[in-house]
Amino acid sequence: MTVQKAIDKFVEKTGAKVASYLDACVRCGLCAQACQYHEATGDPRHAPVMKFQPLQQAYQASKDPLSPLWRMIGRAPKKVTEEELSDWQDLIYDSCSMCGRCTLACPMGIDIASLVWVMREGMSEVGLVPPEITKMAHAARDTGSPIGVTAKKLRKILDDVEKKYDVKMHLDKPHAEVLLLDSSLDYEAYQPTLAAMAKILDRLGIDWSFSSKGYEASNLGLFSGEESIARTMVERITEAAEDMGAKTVLAPECGHGYGSIRWEAPNLLGRELPFEVLHIVEFLARMHKEGRLKLKPESRALTYHDPCKLGRRGGVFEEPREMMRDLVTDYREMKPGGVTNWCCGGGGGVVVIESARKLQLESFKIKMDQVEKTGAEGVVMSCAFCHMTFDKSSEHFKWDKKIEDMVQMVERQMID
Amino acid sequence: MTFLQFVEGPLFYVAAAIFVVGVVYRLIGILRLGGERDLARPNGSATGGAILTVLRHFVPRRTFWRGSSFHFVAGYAFHLGLFVLLLLAAPHVAFLQERVLGFGWPVLPHWAFILTAEVAFAGLIMLWVRRFVDPVQKLISTSGDYAATILTFLVMLTGCLALQESHVALRATHMVFVDIWLIYFPFSRLIHTFTFFFSRAQTGATYGRRGAKL
Ligand code: SF4
Ligand code: SF4
Secondary structure (H helix, E strand, C coil): CCHHHHHHHHHHCCCHHHHHHHCCCCCCCHHHHHCHHHHHHCCHHHCHHHHCHHHHHHHHCCCCCCHHHHHHCCCCCCCCCHHHHHHHHHHHHHCCCCCCHHHHHCCCCCCHHHHHHHHHHHHHHCCCCCHHHHHHHHHHHHHCCCCCCCHHHHHHHHHHHHHHHCCCCCECCCCCCEEECECHHHHHCCHHHHHHHHHHHHHCCCCEEECCCCCECCCCHHHHCCHHHHHHHHHHHHHHHHHHCCCEEEECCCHHHHHHHHHHHHHHHCCCCCCEEEEHHHHHHHHHHCCCCEECCEEEEEEECCCCCCCCCCCCCHHHHHHHHHHEEEEECCCCCHHHCCCCCCCCCHHHCHHHHHHHHHHHHHHHHHHHHHCCCEEEECCHHHHHHHHHHHHHHCCCCEEEEHHHHHHHHEEC | CCHHHHHHCHHHHHHHHHHHHHHHHHHHHHHHCCCCCCCCCCCCCHHHHHHHHHHHCCCCCHHHHHHHHHHHHHHHHHHHHHHHHHHHCHHHHHHHHHHHHCCCCCCCCHHHHHHHHHHHHHHHHHHHHHHHHCHHHHHHCCHHHHHHHHHHHHHHHHHHHCCCCCCHHHHHHHHHHHHHHHHHHHHCHHHHHHHHHHHHHHHHHHHHHCCCCC
16 A cells, blocks of 8 residues: 555645645544544544644645755655554544534534545555445445445335335436436335435426436445445436436436535536526425425424534535425424534445444434434434444444434325 | 833834734735636625625524634634723723824723733633643644644733733833734734635635525
8 A cells, every 4th residue: 555645635635725724723622522423432633623734734845835944944744644644544434424513613614524535545545444334335336335235226125115105206308307316225225215306306296217327325435435436426417417408307316416416516527507406305395395295293292303414514404394394293302402413423435434433322312312302203304424423323322212214204104 | 221111112112013914015915816607697696795794703603603603702702802901001092092093092900900810811821721731622723723723822921910010121021012912913813803804705705606604
């Protein structure tokens, strides 16, 4: 392994934004309190500021405007070593969900998650990525999906869902107005959510379709740090939408999948996209506002979990709340909620990393506590990754709170 | 030329020049690294977001009050105290009027000076102590962080001692530390005086564009 490749990547990806972050940090440690992994373990190593130290070191030795001076006086900072980078792997993958919560506690407003992303880009150059993530990212590149849902398999899955849930699954419909995406998690594990989306769209009279060219919303390249894979994934979707002539691309209940096609895709591809991208909940809230989607509230007490990539990092806070207030009679807000909501601890790929299991479970206690304190009977979310984290963790803790997908609730409660 | 004249005169001008040139060089150096335009369709205002984040991060969010209160109190005591002393202490105004600007403004009465200095000292010492008590800070602090604190402390300490202006030696000592501090500033973490603005504004703009108010 040549550590130089990682360092080169760090340097390449350091622009004014990264540099201002690195040169603003005063090492006050205030970010520590915001991170679920630090709070769960009390280990100072898990403080967010620790995570970007190799990047800082690489910056000081290269692009820092002061670096020529340091070299001149023989005080150039030490090069990041192979050993240091290996030591950092668990900080960069196992103990960071890139949730962005630390930014809110940082007096300098440093976007530490974006620095972790640059770290991941460098780490992936030298293969310092948890094997589970690499495997899934490469499968996504090679088969179209992180768990091997090829276009052929997709057809079969959609056929099965059609029969099982009595719903029409449109695939490769020419000139559909809306291209629907979903994540492999739904294709395989949460099929009721997949079916619910299709049913809602049909009942609303939307002209929609899946495309066998681009159907996978999740983007494991954004977890592993492999930008080329991230690009390939959004390229497929973009081409599918363009071929179809779709005006709108709907991202499913998948937080990072939404971020991927909504916010990252244009920048990964280097061009503006000729269609609108909405998260399914944004879309439903729009229909609701326009009066096209009417709901019959259930008399239940429920709370809503903001997926980090949808809320803090995507700006979608109001829409799910609007829906919640019409889905249940007793909507309860978590504290802290909205922009300061605690991460479920499974994002950024953490939930699939075997070595992170203990840490993830420990951090989930914070989430359980938050939900418990609302007194609600269950928690609603709009992200399959969060859902999987909730499922796995509540199974472990034998936690009895109901875990619900917003889309399924909408489907159950919509009135024609 | 006496030693005092030297540290107040030529050395001060050199130090001030290094300060200004150094800071400008470093900030321009950072900005010159450039970045790419965000091509995603906006869902909010980048400028609005930048302004909001710059302002909002002056005060910790409610959920972080408990964890940030020590820093908040110490940080403001020190920073505000320092700015007040810097801009309103009688000898500073007189110095600036004579040497740099040619005009002056009303100054702090003696008792207010003492009070402000005490507040500023208390703040700085609190921040300093926390650096080697808090487990996270202990782990991440570098010699540079300590050097900046100690140097600032010495500037303030000698400043207070020099208040008896008749003591030429004390005034000269203060000026020596001021000069060193000015020279050291652009090459240290003291640069956060300016970069805090870049950092907050970048985050605010990026996420403000997405409609998230950070
Ligand atoms: S809170 Fe911000 S400035 Fe303080 S140590 Fe963490 S990243 Fe650095
Ligand atoms: S982004 Fe989230 S998980 Fe990562 S360091 Fe910050 S608070 Fe922790």
